[in-house]
Amino acid sequence: MINPMDLTGSTVLVTGASSGIGRETAIFLSSLGASLILVARDQARLDATHAALAPGRHFVFPFDLEQHEQTVGWMASVAETTGPIRSLVHCAGIAMTKAIRFMEVEEMQKILSVNLLSALVLAKAFRSRQVRAQPSASLVFVSSTAASVGYPGWAAYSASKAGLEGLTRSLAHELSREKIRVNAVCPGWVSTQMTDGVSSVLSEEQLAAIRNSYMLWPGTPLDVACAIAYLVAETGRWVTGTTMMVDGGSSVRGGSQ
Numbered sequence: 001m002i003n004p005m006d007l008t009g010s011t012v013l014v015t016g017a018s019s020g021i022g023r024e025t026a027i028f029l030s031s032l033g034a035s036l037i038l039v040a041r042d043q044a045r046l047d048a049t050h051a052a053l054a055p056g057r058h059f060v061f062p063f064d065l066e067q068h069e070q071t072v073g074w075m076a077s078v079a080e081t082t083g084p085i086r087s088l089v090h091c092a093g094i095a096m097t098k099a100i101r102f103m104e105v106e107e108m109q110k111i112l113s114v115n116l117l118s119a120l121v122l123a124k125a126f127r128s129r130q131v132r133a134q135p136s137a138s139l140v141f142v143s144s145t146a147a148s149v150g151y152p153g154w155a156a157y158s159a160s161k162a163g164l165e166g167l168t169r170s171l172a173h174e175l176s177r178e179k180i181r182v183n184a185v186c187p188g189w190v191s192t193q194m195t196d197g198v199s200s201v202l203s204e205e206q207l208a209a210i211r212n213s214y215m216l217w218p219g220t221p222l223d224v225a226c227a228i229a230y231l232v233a234e235t236g237r238w239v240t241g242t243t244m245m246v247d248g249g250s251s252v253r254g255g256s257q
Contacts, residue, residue: 005233008033011085011133012232013078015065015122016092018045021142021187023052024221025089025228030054032229037082039063040092065092065118075125084133087232088126089140090119093160097153108156115160116167123171127178139175140231141168141184142224143243145251148186165243172241181240183231188247190219219248 012029016022018040026036030053037059038046046060059082063074079085093115096107119141126132126139146154147161165184172182227246230236245251 003032004235005032005229007229007233010087010232011035011037011082012087012089013037013039013085014089014091015039015118016090017049018042020091021190021221021224022089022091023049025091025225027052027054028222028225028229029232030056030058032233035059035082037061037078037085039065065122066113068113068117068121071118071121072125072128075122075131076128079131085126085131085137086133087138087140088122089142089228089232090122091142092118093142095154095157099153100155103156111156112160112163115157116163119164119167123167123175123182127175127180132180134179136179136181136237138232138236139171139180139182140228142228143184143186145186145188145245145247149251168243169241176240181231181236183236183239183241184243185224185227185231186243186245186247186251187224188219188250190221190224219246
């Protein structure tokens with residue numbers, strides 16, 4: 001039986017692969033036959049992800065995605081080692097719960113730098129013909145329901161994720177002539193190291209409100225990884241410029257991450 005999500009022979013670069021959604025995505029894509037390029041800052045945690053991958057030709061490249069001026073050249077050097085990259089999945093991101101009156105400009109800049117500016121620079125690097133596979137390729141960003149559902153204390157985070165979704169639509173237009181599909185997935189609250197950190201500053205009442213917002217149930221990183229795999233594989237070959245909600249129906253009720 002033909003598996004329409006078979007990724008054998010495809011090389012996929014995943015940022016934020018050291019934990020959470022990025023790690024789960026890398027593991028799941030490897031089970032579909034993909035060759036993985038794991039990217040994050042922490043070598044030891046990347047090595048742990050590498051050890052969890054299905055057997056195959058995989059690579060570990062520690063890199064700080066805030067080195068924006070170096071990103072284009074760095075990705076070109078990665079492709080020289082790995083061969084052409086078919087898909088790039090940008091999972092790396094940071095969150096901070098802080099009222100705007102207490103948030104410093106440097107903190108705002110940090111969130112925008114990691115969550116949004118890095119996505120712009122990665123897209124610029126990926127579109128190079130020396131980097132991406134021909135004739136078709138896929139770029140997937142990880143957004144959040146916070147892009148469309150406002151929460152106090154998350155102004156900078158929400159703005160960065162809303163920016164990602166605007167970026168997705170614009171790049172889908174611009175890069176379609178180069179046969180690059182550009183999409184985003186929009187998770188609700190899933191348990192990761194990042195969300196656990198946010199949970200630590202929320203009250204029990206606030207956490208209960210989040211749990212009760214789901215039509216189905218709170219999700220897991222694997223739920224998001226499956227949606228990403230659909231967009232990366234041939235199953236998503238006629239999908240571009242879209243943001244896929246993966247949130248258990250919470251955004252319909254107006255609550256989630």
